[in-house]
Amino acid sequence: MKKKNLMGLVLAGVLAFAPAASVCAEESQETLVYGSGDYTRINPAMDEHGEINILIFNGLTAHDGDNQVVPGLAESWDFDEETCTYTFHLAENVKWHDGEPFTAEDVKFTIEAIMDPENGSENAPNYEDVEEITVIDDHTVSFKLDAPNVAFLDYMTMAVLPKHLLEGEDMQTSDFFRNPVGTGPYKLESWEEGQAITLVKNEEYFKGEPNIDTVVFKIVTDDNAKALQLKSGELDLALLTPKDAATFADDEAYTCYDMKTSDYRGILFNFWNEYWQKNRDLIPAVCYGIDRDAIIDAVLLGQGMPAYGPLQRNIYNNEDVEHYDYDPEKAKAVLEEAGCELGDDGFYYRDGEKVGFVISVGAGDQVRVDIAQIAAQQLQQIGMDVTIEIPAQVDWGGQMAYLIGWGSPFDADDHTYKVFGTDKGANYSGYSNELVDQYLTEARQSDDPEVRKEAYDKFQVELANDPAYAFICYIDANYVADADIQGIDPDTIMGHHGVGIFWNVADWTIQ
Template identity: 85%
Template sequence: MLGGASVNADASTLVYGSNDYTRINPAMDEHGEINILIFNGLTAHDGDNQVVPGLAKSWEFDEDTCTYTFHLEEGVKWHDGEDFTANDVKFTIEAIMDPDNGSENAPNYEDVEEIDVIDDYTISFKLDAPNVAFLDYMTMAVLPEHLLEGEDMQESDFFRHPIGTGPYKLTEWDEGQAIILDKNEDYFKGEPNIDEVIFKIVTDDNAKALQMDSGELDLALLTPKDAQNFTDKEGYTCYDMKTSDYRGILFNFNNDYWTENKDIIPAICYGIDREAIVQAVLLGEGMPAYGPLQRNIYNDENVEHYDYNPEKAKEILESVGCTIGDDGFYYRNGEKLGFVISVGAGDQVRVDIAQAAAQQLKEIGIDVTVEVPAQVDWGGQMAYLIGWGSPFDADDHTYKVFGTDKGANYSGYSNALVDQYLTEARQSDDPEVRKEAYAKFQEELAKDPAYAFICYIDANYVAKSSIQGIDEETIMGHHGVGIFWNITEWTIEE
């Protein structure tokens, strides 16, 4: 028994070590590994992170009117047996765009001027400005209008009992224990091979490794230190997968501290030994970070990397009027220079990165401490050990993260030039224009840092060797999300 559900001995079951979920709401929340099993978008991403058909079998773009027209698959059923139609698509995107719903994903669709349901299986989106990443954003999970119309898109009980069109149906949710999914035998892209997928809730990294070792789990994303213990262990396969997932220190510009001390941020950037953190915390499974696009074709390697330079950091501090005290820390206007980095609970790697950076900054005279609050205070905290990154179009996780007042801009960062360059880049389909715009964006972000970028982390998945079909070449996204992109093709060998 697991989470109150009995497992058919003849059925193939995959048990995945998952973080906890309070809801499954892909329209409002940006991340969720489970979404791709339950839902579909109009488009999807393949193993090379390129756009391919999903619920839309084809589409065309009219440049003159800036209109995308999608032709939808017919005969697709929701998990409750109702028909999927274009009205569901219109409902979903309009719900995301509605400012009253507070969706993190709203900036992706802010260019949408009009949505027209032409018939049950044809829908068009007229944009008021070009958005070259629009097809990427149409991977958004489509939700059923017949179950959500009139519901609160943040609080509806639907998000505890989600119904999708995807390859797996949610059949049971034992809170804090397990989410149980059974295969959708009528899946429009073909019946999955694995009968049942169980997201077993294991929030502690050490417990996850122990349960992987004991055989309770079949697949898990482990810390680098835990994953290395499985390298030579019989019956297990380690997948050390590249990601676009970076870590850095987010400065909360809504906090008065940074209004008064923004000029010390370059010193903080120079005071972090990124390579040492990659080696000590990630065991070399990652790389130093200097910007948000290092896994993207539009990355500019020529921007300031802020390579570790403690002497330069001290020079900057002294140039802005800070003086060293007898205790080895810098002071400004009689106040000790320092701040607190908050880290979300349950992510030991982030805690270790934050503590390593804090120790390095103490060594140059900035009194930095780390705390792990039960609840993150986005408005009041001083700094946060942030993680972002997208393996898709460069617009993803830049425009909405660094653009003024955008949905995922949790730092309160605002820079008019950054806004200008990101807008120019998203509105052009000319690679040279985009390259120049993103180069200017990265240069400006280096001059006026929103974050102190620290490292990119690899995704260290460990699986029982009986699981076949995992694509280890795919670049993973934030939180290592993406491994399930081809779950329907996986098999479990006896």
């Protein structure tokens, strides 16, 4: 671990026959191998998240270990309240990985590409208030908004892309996203499809040269395989299931990081599907029929907490909304009040059709699979014929339901406005509620904490009255690392999919 060659065990046999000087040079390289999910592209402008993005790219702003906004590519910024204009003053010593200078034109190009509806970016709702982007000079750029957006500085953590490599390219299909060039602490060296993405340190990084020479994102799509490869030494760091992480707890060769997250799991109902257009009034029965504590104990080994809404780890959480605590009798009462009748087979029927649905779960995520299986069993016990499937690809428009995960440790606007707002970029359920739209808009347009609190309180009440999801639980992020890795911040609250651990990767060391 301390001195690992670039390809680990794969190259060991080859190097045994190499000249001694070559072996020493290779072994002097410090390499960290991370167990990663697969990537088909690295496209932070179009895709909602990706753990690797922060190693390759920078935004104008960044988040520190407390998830507060700090300078990134912008050294400072001003806000003119009268004109609702942000002006960013950019660092002047920044170069792209190909040696070209970074300028304000790159910033303008990136945000305009995200805003362009033809590009279909999931991130577009974050910038819908931008009225005009002005390049004042190479190192100064301004954004005039047509309405206040208090989360704007958070959203300027968006990775900036190089105009000179992407201008005129298709922002969804360009080869650039298989060979990305950024300004970040690491740059792409190689990409073996389905196997590994190898990054080497950017020696000219404007914030200082990273300590670790090479970071390999080894593609391991199966959660159980990550634990096995960590034990065998093939991986140095991985996000594991709680059950797998527990097996490392007493081993001094590893450090276990049980990190809090804002990452929740729940059942997304697909309102484009005819079933929920007919049976939307049965959703409260689903919410009452799930024993969240039992799922947390069985799947998460007690780590995490029951979920009733999207803002429980946010300062604007409303504790007083309907929690839909486990109440099987109340769930049955909802079904019966809606005209459902219990059949001889133990399932309810409505208008001659059995009440039930299929929960789709993404392949490879064992925690989600286990959560969905137990939830389905619990709902069967209240008379709903619920099963799960693990499709090869997610069919957002066609499926009945999905075991969803979202969450942001940042401003409350993040992962609410674009997830629950009508026709927004990350609204994969087709959910639409005029009051929800109204309250989310009111909250993003005020920097008064009291105004925002009132708006988010109302949003959460309305979302509970008309659920988009059956919220189940918030999960912890169980990272396990080789004990030689130093610098991981154990107190940072992680985001969706545990994203965030690499926020200070340039400062990590290997003992």
